[in-house]
Amino acid sequence: MSDHKSASFTKKLIYTSKTHPDDRSRMRAVANNLVLHLHPTKVPAAALRWSYTWGLGGISALLAILLGITGVLLMFRYDASVERAYTSIQFMETQVFFGSLVRSIHHWSANLLIVTVFLHLLRVFYTGGYKKGRAANWLIGIILLLLVVASNFTGYLLPWDQLAYWAVTVGTSLLSYVPGAGGSISNFLLAGPEVGQGALRNFYAIHVAVLPALLVLLMSYHFWKVRKDGGISQPAPPLTADGKRRQRVERLTTIPHLVQREFVVAVALITVLALWAMFVPAPLEELANPTHPPNPAKAAWYFLGLQELLLHMHPLAAMILPGIVLSAIVLIPYWDKEEGDIGVYFRSTIGKLMALAGAFFATALVPLLVLLDEYWIDFPALLPSWPTLVSNGLVPLLLTLAGLLGIYTSMRIVARANRSEALVGLFSFVIVGFVLLTIIGIFFRGPNMALIFPY
Amino acid sequence: MERQRKEQHDAQKKSDNRQLSRRDFMKLGIGTLSALAILEVGGASLFFMKPRSLEGEFGTEVIAGPAESFPAGSVVQFPDGRFFLVRSQDGGFLALYQRCTHLGCSVTWEADKSRFFCPCHASSFDFHGDVENPPAPKALDTFPVTIVNGQVLVDTGHSQARDTFTQNQLVYA
Numbered sequence: 001m002s003d004h005k006s007a008s009f010t011k012k013l014i015y016t017s018k019t020h021p022d023d024r025s026r027m028r029a030v031a032n033n034l035v036l037h038l039h040p041t042k043v044p045a046a047a048l049r050w051s052y053t054w055g056l057g058g059i060s061a062l063l064a065i066l067l068g069i070t071g072v073l074l075m076f077r078y079d080a081s082v083e084r085a086y087t088s089i090q091f092m093e094t095q096v097f098f099g100s101l102v103r104s105i106h107h108w109s110a111n112l113l114i115v116t117v118f119l120h121l122l123r124v125f126y127t128g129g130y131k132k133g134r135a136a137n138w139l140i141g142i143i144l145l146l147l148v149v150a151s152n153f154t155g156y157l158l159p160w161d162q163l164a165y166w167a168v169t170v171g172t173s174l175l176s177y178v179p180g181a182g183g184s185i186s187n188f189l190l191a192g193p194e195v196g197q198g199a200l201r202n203f204y205a206i207h208v209a210v211l212p213a214l215l216v217l218l219m220s221y222h223f224w225k226v227r228k229d230g231g232i233s234q235p236a237p238p239l240t241a242d243g244k245r246r247q248r249v250e251r252l253t254t255i256p257h258l259v260q261r262e263f264v265v266a267v268a269l270i271t272v273l274a275l276w277a278m279f280v281p282a283p284l285e286e287l288a289n290p291t292h293p294p295n296p297a298k299a300a301w302y303f304l305g306l307q308e309l310l311l312h313m314h315p316l317a318a319m320i321l322p323g324i325v326l327s328a329i330v331l332i333p334y335w336d337k338e339e340g341d342i343g344v345y346f347r348s349t350i351g352k353l354m355a356l357a358g359a360f361f362a363t364a365l366v367p368l369l370v371l372l373d374e375y376w377i378d379f380p381a382l383l384p385s386w387p388t389l390v391s392n393g394l395v396p397l398l399l400t401l402a403g404l405l406g407i408y409t410s411m412r413i414v415a416r417a418n419r420s421e422a423l424v425g426l427f428s429f430v431i432v433g434f435v436l437l438t439i440i441g442i443f444f445r446g447p448n449m450a451l452i453f454p455y
Numbered sequence: 456m457e458r459q460r461k462e463q464h465d466a467q468k469k470s471d472n473r474q475l476s477r478r479d480f481m482k483l484g485i486g487t488l489s490a491l492a493i494l495e496v497g498g499a500s501l502f503f504m505k506p507r508s509l510e511g512e513f514g515t516e517v518i519a520g521p522a523e524s525f526p527a528g529s530v531v532q533f534p535d536g537r538f539f540l541v542r543s544q545d546g547g548f549l550a551l552y553q554r555c556t557h558l559g560c561s562v563t564w565e566a567d568k569s570r571f572f573c574p575c576h577a578s579s580f581d582f583h584g585d586v587e588n589p590p591a592p593k594a595l596d597t598f599p600v601t602i603v604n605g606q607v608l609v610d611t612g613h614s615q616a617r618d619t620f621t622q623n624q625l626v627y628a
Contacts, residue, residue, distance in 0.1 A: 169558070172559070173557075194554070202504070291534055293560040296574075297558070448574075
């Protein structure tokens with residue numbers, strides 16, 4: 001009780017007892033602290049390894065917080081109207097104290113967040129983090145990733161410059177190829193057939209209210225579920241010498257071992273981000289002009305893999321293929337039920353080999369296919385009597401799916417990989433392929449979307 | 456006590472499955488009303504956010520002008536209405552939506568090459584909006600044209616999708 005009396009009022013708001021520098025008190029400090037209550041009082045020593053998690057979940061969460069803070073600041077200076085949006089950004093860039101810096105931090109945090117949540121997904125996949133009852137959190141994680149992409153996309157329109165206007169025009173046109181409801185969803189989002197005042201207002205409301213609310217809810221759930229699932233995924237500890245029990249896992253107290261690491265990563269990230277934001281301001285192009293699209297008009301960079309796919313297939317096929325891949329990623333926990341290899345990067349030696357093979361095949365095949373399709377293969381010309389939906393849609397779609405199936409089965413049969421290991425190979429192929437398509441879309445597509453060299 | 460009552464209730468229910476007990480009635484009632492409330496709130500929100508367009512803006516009927524002011528073989532752009540009014544050699548009108556059917560960029564009319572060109576991904580369309588060069592998957596959309604008292608009216612609220620140009624899409628004065 002004397003602890004309570006001596007603690008200052010502000011400390012009492014978050015602590016219920018004072019900390020002494022011994023393990024027991026440190027554990028109590030975590031258990032009794034509102035902020036630290038996110039963590040368990042002790043964590044496995046192996047789970048603290050930087051090379052296991054790369055701190056990606058924590059970095060993403062920190063970026064989300066930074067985005068919230070800078071976003072609220074930006075709201076004080078931004079006008080969501082076609083007449084004023086662009087000038088309010090210009091004013092922010094030139095007249096408002098720290099306006100350019102705040103916008104730049106928001107811009108770069110948002111772009112970096114796309115990268116870190118994607119890498120986080122890769123980390124969780126490659127360490128089998130969806131196994132042993134973690135399927136629900138895997139799904140929540142994927143939804144969070146989609147929400148992050150949606151937040152980025154809605155934020156993209158707000159500056160109302162040429163980049164914003166045409167990227168969103170192209171991006172929502174992609175949506176209208178979704179069979180059935182795509183057109184009406186796009187119409188609803190844009191409040192009409194084209195990007196205009198209605199679209200700007202809708203995107204603003206979704207960007208500053210709907211998506212942040214959903215993100216906060218699902219992030220809380222995501223963190224809570226990690227703890228309920230027994231902490232981040234870890235390999236099962238080896239058996240004891242008599243082979244009857246598992247060895248005890250070495251556990252360390254959250255204070256100082258985990259909190260210190262988090263602090264270092266947070267400070268490093270904020271420093272690098274602030275410096276980067278100072279030297280590389282967020283871009284702002286000319287005012288949006290609905291009658292003059294730029295050449296080439298590209299979607300936001302994280303959609304360029306999709307846009308690249310669209311150059312090679314009928315739009316419907318180019319929408320169905322990523323849809324199938326996304327559904328497959330969601331369903332992975334129900335296909336891969338191997339549980340012994342949880343917490344081990346790439347599952348096993350064979351798994352590692354499969355990952356390399358998948359990445360290698362993708363690196364060799366994807367650019368080759370892009371080149372072939374650009375200069376030689378022309379399905380509609382080869383099959384002139386068939387409708388383009390079949391010749392340029394169904395045919396390449398089925399060929400791609402057959403290729404993916406071929407990679408999986410050959411890994412199962414030729415390399416004798418188990419389901420989990422073969423999945424690692426297939427996943428690597430798909431992910432490397434997607435990243436390569438995105439790189440081609442960003443750097444190797446010039447005017448008229450023709451292939452170019454970027455230098 | 457509660458458990459006893461529940462058991463009693465279950466036993467009763469088993470003995471006569473035609474009778475709706477008070478408990479089931481309340482459950483069913485609350486469930487139905489909740490579902491209805493969610494539907495109402497959801498529906499109201501959707502209607503609240505439904506796009507509307509105002510008179511004279513894009514999305515309403517635009518008066519293009521007297522029919523005789525458009526010579527045969529001409530292409531006139533209406534930037535506010537987002538369309539090109541095309542008059543074919545035989546005098547038929549066609550209002551082409553400027554939105555490229557590939558990814559929504561705005562096409563421009565290139566008179567020297569007699570084509571509509573999309574600078575985003577190099578699709579091109581002929582005089583009647585038919586695809587000359589992919590990646591565009593289908594002909595440019597059209598808007599309904601009506602001719603009332605010699606005035607050409609274009610309804611920009613209802614774009615019409617089509618695969619290719621056919622002669623019956625032309626409207627004559």
